[in-house]
Amino acid sequence: MTDAPLTTSWLSGVLDDAAAAVSEALASAVEWGEAGTRPGQHHSDITADGAAMEVLGPTGLGVLSEESGHQIGPLPVTVVLDPLDGSTNASRRLAWWAVSLCAVDGDGPLVALVVDLRHGNRWSAVRGQGARRDGETIRTSGCIALADAIVGLNGVPDGHGGWAQYRALGSAALDLCAVADGTLDGYLDCTTDQLGSWDYLGATLICREAGGSVFDVAGRGLTTLEHGARRIPVAGATETLADSLSALHRWTRRAQDRYEEGGPGDTSPAGGRPWGDGRA
Numbered sequence: 001m002t003d004a005p006l007t008t009s010w011l012s013g014v015l016d017d018a019a020a021a022v023s024e025a026l027a028s029a030v031e032w033g034e035a036g037t038r039p040g041q042h043h044s045d046i047t048a049d050g051a052a053m054e055v056l057g058p059t060g061l062g063v064l065s066e067e068s069g070h071q072i073g074p075l076p077v078t079v080v081l082d083p084l085d086g087s088t089n090a091s092r093r094l095a096w097w098a099v100s101l102c103a104v105d106g107d108g109p110l111v112a113l114v115v116d117l118r119h120g121n122r123w124s125a126v127r128g129q130g131a132r133r134d135g136e137t138i139r140t141s142g143c144i145a146l147a148d149a150i151v152g153l154n155g156v157p158d159g160h161g162g163w164a165q166y167r168a169l170g171s172a173a174l175d176l177c178a179v180a181d182g183t184l185d186g187y188l189d190c191t192t193d194q195l196g197s198w199d200y201l202g203a204t205l206i207c208r209e210a211g212g213s214v215f216d217v218a219g220r221g222l223t224t225l226e227h228g229a230r231r232i233p234v235a236g237a238t239e240t241l242a243d244s245l246s247a248l249h250r251w252t253r254r255a256q257d258r259y260e261e262g263g264p265g266d267t268s269p270a271g272g273r274p275w276g277d278g279r280a
Helices: 008-027 043-059 087-092 172-180 197-209 239-246 250-261
Strands: 062-065 069-071 078-085 098-105 108-116 122-126 131-133 150-154 165-167 186-189 213-216 233-236
Touching (some): 008 043, 008 078, 008 098, 008 122, 043 087, 078 197, 098 172, 098 197, 108 172, 108 197, 122 197, 131 197, 150 172, 172 186, 172 197, 186 239, 197 213, 197 233, 233 239
Parallel strands (some): 062 078, 150 165, 150 186
Antiparallel strands (some): 078 098, 098 108, 108 122, 122 131, 186 233, 213 233
């Protein structure tokens, strides 16, 4: 275990080193297809995870990795790791795949880094210090109206949502970073409980620090260190836009129907979202 002080600067350096190790390992990778180990896991996922863990393992930090599970360390910070977000894209050489890392302390996401492994763009954030793309401060587009919004989607929506245009690009981390820097105006996960915290947590901090709003459609906290936990993230350049997108999700509509029918369960149309964790 390192004896370096547990500072945001040190954590940023660790995340940088882990991302660089992933990039280097994938540069020489030969096998990129599915590994046959579990559904959706690619050889490239395993290669990237091994490279990242060689850096993270000796630090004393905990690690929650999509590929290798939860390892508790002696230091009170856990790195949530997706070594290769968009691995299907990567296997097909579609240009939208990344490594995502987020250092989480007792108060939530603290330091984040997402690196576009095809183009080299880097998004980073430290809690309370803003967000950056390639070293330059970024802000969201400020878009309010859904009719004006270019929206990133994960999964298949229930019809046209009323947005200006949409894109389904295949990497939640990069989609959320695109909201952070104004490339996209919003993001909606159209699936139900399929995304783990490694998919969105680093980019959530980046997006929030850039002025965006990110929360779980079903009202749960997005910060979780349970490997089996899943969420439904929605993001907007503004809270107004994020609300409009959230209202389109089938979970929200079902909750609305139960509320109007006076049925059991949800106590409000939105399911009683705990805004303390969910909004920023």
